[in-house]
Amino acid sequence: MGFENSFGEREMHKATCADCGNECEVPFKPTEGRPVYCRECYQKHRKPRSGGGRRGGFKPRF
Structure with missing residues (x-):
């Protein structure tokens, strides 16, 4: 299993x-x-994704 990009196999x-x-x-x-983690x-060590900081996530401005 490898990662590919525009330059070929990583x-x-x-x-x-x-x-x-x-x-x-x-990679x-x-x-x-x-x-280094498998x-x-x-996945256990990742920081949970927040909703965008102080603003509480993405809100479209109409």
């Missing part, structure tokens, strides 16, 4: 998930000292 790098320890592939070169663990 290079994938092997990494070990910082949470579960499973080997995974990521970036892992940086030492920064955690797809499942990444």
Whole structure:
């Protein structure tokens, strides 16, 4: 499985998930000292999407 863009197939790098320890592939070169998560663990660490800050989300102005 790879990611494609207008330049072709994206290079994938092997990494070990910082949470579960499973080997995974990521579309970036892992940086030492920064955690890498597999797809499942990444979902647990994602910040929930907010509704747009103070304004409470998108409201069209008519």
